[in-house]
Amino acid sequence: MSSASTHRMFQLRVDPLTGNSEWVVIEEDESTPQNDQKPLLASTSYLDMLNDTRRNRAYRAAIDKTVTKPCHVLDIGAGTGLLSMMAARAMASGGSVESSSSKGTVTACESYLPMVKLMRKVLRVNGMEKIVRIINKRSDELEVGVDISSRADILVSEILDSELLGEGLIPTLQHAHDKLLVQNPQTVPYRATTYGQLVESTHLWKLHDLCNIEAKASDDIHIVPAGVETVHFVKQQQFPMHCDVISEEMKMLSEPFKIFDFDFWKRPDSCGETELHIKATSDGTAHAIVSWWVLQLDTEGTIFYSTAPKWINCHSKMSAGEWCDHWKQCVWFIQGKGLSVCKDERVHLHAIHNETSISFDFKSQLQRKEAANHDSSIQNCHLTLSPERLGIYGDSEWRCSMLKVIKNVLRQKVSPLSVVADDSIFLTIAIAQLSKTSHVISLFPGLREKGAQYLQLVADTNGYSMDRIEVLKRRRPQLTMHDTHQKKVDLLIGEPFYYGSDGVLPWQNLRFWNERTMLDSILSKDVLIMPCKGILRTCAMSLPDLWRSRCCLEEIEGFDHSVVNATLGACGGLPESQESPYLAFSVWQCGEIKKLSEICNVMEFDFLRPISSCSGQAQVEITEPGICHGYALWIDWVMDAENATVISTGPDQRYWKQGVKLLTQPVVVGGQGCSSGGCSSMVLEASFDPSSGELITKHTFS
Incomplete structure (x- = not known):
């Protein structure tokens, strides 16, 4: 395929001010400037994943141990091609990659066209465009003898989400073992194991049990009236969440327990179930199961990666690393008021997995759930809202x-x-x-x-x-x-x-x-x-974990990735014309955080008049010394003309997302009278364009 080849793809674009969506054709030409791809990839988690040093080192170590001679390596979900390049380098150890390429093959399978384009650039920068063969297809579309010359000896992959199975791990492995891999192949990773823990948490309870919360309300508004609880609840699924931040509000009601093993080296089953008898370690009410997974990357069991929360430190292989957003823990809400447990009681948990998810049932809930499913007329009116929306309504x-x-x-x-x-x-x-x-x-x-x-x-x-x-x-x-x-x-x-x-x-x-x-x-x-008006507000923030996860890439395990920075919306070291995008985040979920300034009004949106362009400026005074990594932006909704009722959606509120703008480079700041020096204020200018719904901000520190 020539470097000047052109591809076409469709992208769904949504107008933020009307909600209307349309499919538009995107021409993907290799000569197209990088900036043209930015809207496609800047809001993804690729950058955060590539900044995960612990993940990268674990994969490198496991691939170096596994790929020891020329063979056929298949990389499914290749992304930027990092694992493919690791495999090619490991195969060529003791000699040049070029000298071994005639004996060994690395095939990178990636279905997402914008990422394929980016991978080509990464391979070219690292001199591997002739060593790694890219196939722009889903892996289940590959055919031996058509797309690849022979079955692969080794599979390397990273098709995992926070729940483990949500990106189609099981059907992908099934097809690979059936059609693409030799018998008894080697794989990186080798195995994944899911774990869970019973927890009591008022915050987690408030995210799903609106029925019982409303029963205590004194306003006589019944979004979920008694008798029809099943029409209005959070979907029964695992929700990704950073649980460390609320660990002090949790009471652990069990030790960690193993749920399922998934072996990559053999064909997995489409579904499975297990009965667990969990010993309660304390009296309390179990509101949720917090779950995570541990990845064993090598056959011998010496290289691990874990998404466990930080309070899990009893086993080295399960210990957590630095904050990252691409993989979180997961939360399974226990329906209703929760499950009352007594210390030393055995709780009977039924765990089930299908091809894409893991679910749980407690014996005491099975009968109630089956009874609720009988009323089909109620089920037809079922509404599914997010946990945060139910939290707001309660x-x-x-x-x-x-x-x-x-x-x-x-x-x-x-x-x-x-x-x-x-x-x-x-x-x-x-x-x-x-x-x-x-x-x-x-x-x-x-x-x-x-x-x-x-x-x-x-x-x-x-x-x-x-x-x-x-x-x-x-x-x-x-x-x-x-x-x-x-x-x-x-x-x-x-x-x-x-x-x-x-x-x-x-x-x-x-x-x-x-x-x-x-x-x-x-x-x-x-x-x-x-509301009669909206107020755009801001606060300067220290966000070291978020900034690290989104900062510019240079070398990753010896491979130059600087070419991806603009496309993936990196911060740090970019030209001004390629500033990082606004990120939608719940700031309280961003790891280590600290407010560095007072909260300031930037501009107002007057809803009493038709929509129009508007602008504003704020002098943000620094009140705390520290390192400023960016600023949060949000809208407070003023409900009445007297300004008596204001609904804030700022960083102190857990149910809303804020907009986060990360700086090109962190700035040392110090409050008034601070002996450590640093900038004492930031001027923030903002403008709103009603034709596009876009907000543009500019900042200067002094």
């Missing part, structure tokens, strides 16, 4: 604030026409329940008919009639008076929350402002808009 302070502003508004309006502009189930129910004369139109751009079915299901419990609520069945670019039955809108409200958009940058929720603008012609003159 938060007493948030609920109190929202209800306070709604009650104040409804006192001012008689028989109001209210439009819920987003996907807020809570606001729709609250307005309908608090005002028996209101008419509510919920746009539900993401929930649509599913949201309407759910509102019908909970109507009786919340004391409203569905003849006062309607959900628009079809998405329309602009509503007319026909849609509102010839009546002007008295109240336009949102959280804002858009279903399926939990991981977006904060300012992408300014979609509410765009929706408000599209409704301008049908708003009454004295319409009340909530």
